[in-house]
Amino acid sequence: MDNYSTDKISYGRLHNFSAGPAALPKEVLEIAQRELLSFNGSGISIMEVSHRGKLFDRVHTEALENFRTLLNIPSDYAVLFMQGGAIAQNSLIPLNLLSKNQNACYAVTGSWSNKSVIEAKRYGNITIACEQKPYLSVPDFNTWDIPQHSEYLHICTNETIDGIEFVDLSALKSKLNGKYIISDMSSHILSRQINIDDYGVIYAGAQKNIGPSGLTIAIVRKNLLNQAMPACPISLNWNNVYQNNSMYNTPPTFAIYIAGLVFKWLLNKGxxxxxxxxxxxxxxxxxxxxxxxxxxxxxxxxxxxxxxxxxxxxxxxxxxxxxxxxxxxxxxxxxxxxxxxxxxxxxxxxxxxxxxxxxxxxxxxxxxxxx
Ligand SMILES: Cc1ncc(COP(=O)(O)O)c(C=O)c1O
Known part of the structure; x- marks a missing residue:
């Protein structure tokens, strides 16, 4: 501990308004601190055990189940614990969905959705549903252009940098003609109730409302799991991740453990x-x-x-x-x-x-x- 000032650590915590990685519940950190050296009295840290062993299996299963409960996720959706952050999903969305039809449509309502477009253009023919600069509002849904041939519509429902949030998608329904909405919910997942059925895919980096960075969660409608391009990396192929219970390769075990504690904390809060x-x-x-x-x-x-x-x-x-x-x-x-x-x-x-x-x-x- 020599190189660290312990004043703030010992005497109280700061009021942390960071955009991410962000504040974690103190109760969660206290449990993690207590359990760091010996998880559940096992004599070993949760960071030090195999992801395929009994100790971690329980942590993983509970985290998954509690996450599903918190968001009321129906059984026809897969929940994938992945790595690479939300930015990796910007590439993985086209890689996992555009094998037959290379066309997709993106709404640009802020800095993060703009970044998603730039990445998606490396893999598909991308059109812009709406864009209005500077990013101060969401363009009127009636003006959104969603071409018939698009495989999906991508949106970012909370723009972390610009401070824009939208959740009522009812005005889009008549324009979708069966196309699925894919949303980057990195910075507001678990902050409000949502209707999962409104989406084909929801994804989020963990480091705001879920837990520490290193974990990325994707909620994918199961009928969208089989559309990956051959070039999609096997460890990041949604179907492969799903078939292997998010353990095709070594998952970020400590981040999943902390996320699991956050989910329990949230359930206990109501x-x-x-x-x-x-x-x-x-x-x-x-x-x-x-x-x-x-x-x-x-x-x-x-x-x-x-x-x-x-x-x-x-x-x-x-x-x-x-x-x-x-x-x-x-x-x-x-x-x-x-x-x-x-x-x-x-x-x-x-x-x-x-x-x-x-x-x-x-x-x-x-x-x-x-x-
Ligand atoms: C809305 C949104 N999308 C994407 C990202 C990028 O996430 P990551 O750094 O996990 O790739 C962020 C990060 O802050 C974000 O707020």
Whole structure:
């Protein structure tokens, strides 16, 4: 421990608004700490055992089952524990789906969905369903162009960088003609109730609401498991991953273990419906603070403001360094906005408590009064 300052570790935790890797529930970290050297009294760490042995098998199965319970995932969907992050899925989606028909359609509603398009273009003929810059709203669904020949429509339902979220897809239904929606839910999965049946594939990197980085979860409708291009890597072929219970190659065992603890924590709290209420309360408080202030502003269309990622700018940008410095002195960290948009961003994931949000609001008001 010589190289580490133990002050913060011993005396309390920071209020962490990082966009990801992000805050994890303290209770989860405490359990992991207790169990680190000897998992379940076994005399060995969960990191040190075979992924095919009894100890890990139980951890893996429980995590999978609890995840299915939390999101109410029907039996005609496979849940895959993978690696490579959400960005790997940007390549794996076309690789796993475009063997017969190379056409797909992408909605560009922010920085992450834009990145998905760039990657997908390496594998298929990609058309753009909608795009409207700067990313401040979701283009009217009636204007979306979804060509008949597209294999699927890809969307990102929570744009982490821009702070745009949309979940009501009913206006798209008449335009889909049987095509499946594929959504990148990296930054809002498990934060609100969703209807899995609305999607063909949902994917998410773990490092926001699920657990530590290293794990990527894909929820895939089983009838979409057999459409991979021959070039799709075997360890990342959805069907192969499914047939091998996510253990074709060594899975990220520690990340799955922590994710499993997060799922239990969430179930104990009252599951997604309870955390959704908390997330509404937290985000409303912060948006109200921003909207009432004359120093801070958030320009996102109020119909599509994200509950998870709240970017805001200071009217006087020269105050940015001071804001961040003073926030840190108040134990508020992870507030610097993404470099592509600047300003600030507060990410209010599941593990960020209402108390942390209130501390942030209190600081923001005091900072405004003194500037
Ligand atoms: C919406 C979204 N998609 C994709 C990514 C990239 O995820 P990864 O770094 O796990 O590949 C992120 C990461 O922050 C994200 O927020």
């Amino acid at each position: 599951a997604v419906q309870t955390i959704e209420k908390e997330n509404i309360a937290k985000s409303q408080k912060l948006y109200t603070c921003i909207d009432k202030s004359s120093l801070y502003k958030n320009n996102i269309d109020k119909n599509y403001r994200s509950r998870m990622n709240i970017p805001f700018k200071l009217n006087d940008e020269s105050l940015n360094p001071q804001f961040l410095e003073q926030a840190e002195l108040n134990n508020l960290v992870g507030l610097k906005g993404h470099k592509s948009v600047g300003g600030m961003r507060a990410s209010l994931y599941n593990a960020v408590s209402l108390e942390s949000v209130e501390k942030l609001i209190d600081f923001m008001q005091k900072f405004e009064n003194s500037n």
